[in-house]
Amino acid sequence: MFKFDLTQQFQNILKLVPQPRKKSGFKVALVCIAVALILTLDHYLGDYRFILTLLHSMELKELNAIFSTLMLDHTDAQLHQLLYWAASIILFYFVSPILLVVFILKERLTEYGFAMHFSWDSYKPYLIMLIIMVPVIAYFSGTQSFLANYPFYTVERAEQLYPNFVIWQFFYLLQFIALEFLFRGFLLHGTKAKFGFYAIFVMMIPYCMIHFGKPLAETIGAIVAGIVLGIMSLKTRSIWPGVMLHYGVAIMMDLLVLYRKGIIL
Template sequence: MSRLRRDYLTGDRRQVVVVLVVSALSLTFLNFGTTNPAWFVSLLEMLGAGGWAERARSAFEGSDSAQLNRLVFWGGGQILAYTLLPIAAVKLVLRDRIENYGLRIRGVGSHGGIYAVLLGLSVPFVVIASYTPAFQAKYPFYDLAPGEGLWPRMAIWWVIYGLQFVALEFFFRGFMVHGLSPRFGYLSVFVMMVPYNMLHYGKPVLEALAAILGGIILGSLALRSRSIWWGVAVHVGVAATMDAAALAHKGFLW
């Protein structure tokens, strides 16, 4: 019995515990640490950096680029939440290669066709959803002022937004799916799908429901191809379509 207890957290069982605990910690920081930069200003004040705290407060609240600064804080926080602890866990705890968690590039070209079909099927639903008030109230995240062009602030935001999707795909379809698959196999996709769906609870209900199907499909394809990169392309493509549709409805594209 004692030997069984000693051996319980070995091999793939140990990996499951590491992946799930790290995922919970990362998602907790994602929820509480990226939505409001006020905690960052307070932290600077607690550390005695009053001057830096005032500069940060001004950047987030009083400057002409306050909206962009808040979004960059959010996007940067999301990228860190999705990557920092998982990469540290893979390299330092699991002693594995990060490429084994969905970052493989070689051979992924053969899987591009099915992702292209998936993107093509998604676009009409995005366009239809874009006519709803809830969609137009949510997107794009950066609100253009009357007469403001897409350059430079919207363009800067789109770069951060795109990198955030790379980090998101790595976390859900890379770290979680590939980290849990040695123990759970294909069921790792459904374990990942639950928190991925919950990530969409603050968004329009149709998008939250679509995240269930989307999470299963993208997770299954990532598990099959051993790569997240086509999933990143689909996610970025759908997000670009959503922003373009919302901007078109608001009269910013023509």
């Protein structure tokens, strides 16, 4: 008979990560401060409305007029707003920590989950989880909160998915890569030498908090997702299976919501 020993499984996971070391204080402090600063800067500078207010207060009239036209008055203003948001995440979540790893910490990016593993064993658990998520996504895609929030790019009934929705999905994928690298790469692998397995829970807290303002079910789900994706990142030493799972869930949600709204058949 199949027997699942939770304690034994937990012990097996603990063996996957290094034991905490006393001489890793500087690195952990740098990583944590950097993540706090990154999240703060992205929260403000990634909001086009903050930039409009800033340009206005600095009396940069020409720049303000150009930016205002792109974000508010252009026929593709909605797409421009989303691309600006995604570009901010890519800059702060992805480019900034890479520069810190390479030039300040002087370490390899592969030590922060950037390695690609193409073995079936690395991706099999993620594919299973993605399949398990299908009925969950199907259910929540019909709830009012998800119908009101997704997809981020609002497709009108008479509008074609190409080019704007397709362009958005490409940048949506890029921001998921940046998201996974910051949390399951830089923060998780940057603190595991100090906290060991419990670095997952350090990472999970800010990851949950960036979901504030989204549907309640999604925000609570971020706690579970943060832990599960953290475990898998430590096990595979790679963020890429997590990117696949994360974007897979996102694109399924978007398409199912569009289907329920009658945009696609």
